[in-house]
Amino acid sequence: MYNLIVGAIDGTLAAERLLEVVEDDLEAIVGSGATPNIARLLSLPTLLIPEVGDSKSDQVAQIGRVTNVFRSGRIYQFIFSRDPSVPVIPSDEVQTAARTLHIGDWDLSRTRWSVKNSDLYQALVSENLLGIPRPTVFKLPTGRPLRGQIAVMMPFAPSFDPVWHEIKGL
Numbered sequence: 001m002y003n004l005i006v007g008a009i010d011g012t013l014a015a016e017r018l019l020e021v022v023e024d025d026l027e028a029i030v031g032s033g034a035t036p037n038i039a040r041l042l043s044l045p046t047l048l049i050p051e052v053g054d055s056k057s058d059q060v061a062q063i064g065r066v067t068n069v070f071r072s073g074r075i076y077q078f079i080f081s082r083d084p085s086v087p088v089i090p091s092d093e094v095q096t097a098a099r100t101l102h103i104g105d106w107d108l109s110r111t112r113w114s115v116k117n118s119d120l121y122q123a124l125v126s127e128n129l130l131g132i133p134r135p136t137v138f139k140l141p142t143g144r145p146l147r148g149q150i151a152v153m154m155p156f157a158p159s160f161d162p163v164w165h166e167i168k169g170l
Contacts, residue, residue: 013112018033126142
C-alpha cells in the first residue's frame with residue numbers, strides 16, 4: 001500500500017479530499033475521509049505528484065513519507081519528507097506506469113489524497129522508474145527462486161576448485 005497525494009504539493013488539502021475514495025478492502029485499514037487512521041497513513045510510503053497539466057508546478061513526482069498530518073478547520077496540513085535516495089520522476093512516466101501503480105484514469109486530474117493497494121517500490125522497480133540499470137545481455141527472473149537451487153558466477157581456474165566443491169556439497 002502507498003499514499004498517492006495529487007495536487008497538494010504545498011502540504012495543504014481540503015478536508016473532504018482526504019481519502020475521498022477508498023477501496024472497500026482498504027477502508028478497514030486506513031479509515032475513511034470522516035475517520036482517517038492517521039497513524040496508518042504516516043506508516044505508508046508516499047507518491048506526491050502535481051495534477052496533470054498544472055502549469056504552475058514542475059511536472060515531477062516525488063517519493064517519500066508524510067511525517068505529520070493535522071487538521072486545521074476545513075483543511076488538512078501535512079509535512080512531506082522526500083526520500084533523497086530516490087530521484088524525482090517525470091509525471092508523464094508515472095502516467096505511463098499508472099496501471100502498475102493502480103492509478104485510475106482520473107486519479108491524476110483531481111487534487112486528493114488516496115491510498116493505493118500496490119507496493120509502490122516494487123511497481124517503481126518493475127517499471128524501471130528509479131533509474132536502476134537493467135542487464136541487456138540476459139533477463140533476471142522475476143518469480144520466486146526454486147527451492148534448493150542457486151546460481152554461481154566464478155572464474156574457471158584450478159585455484160577455485162575447492163570453492164566449487166564446497167558449494168556443490170551443500
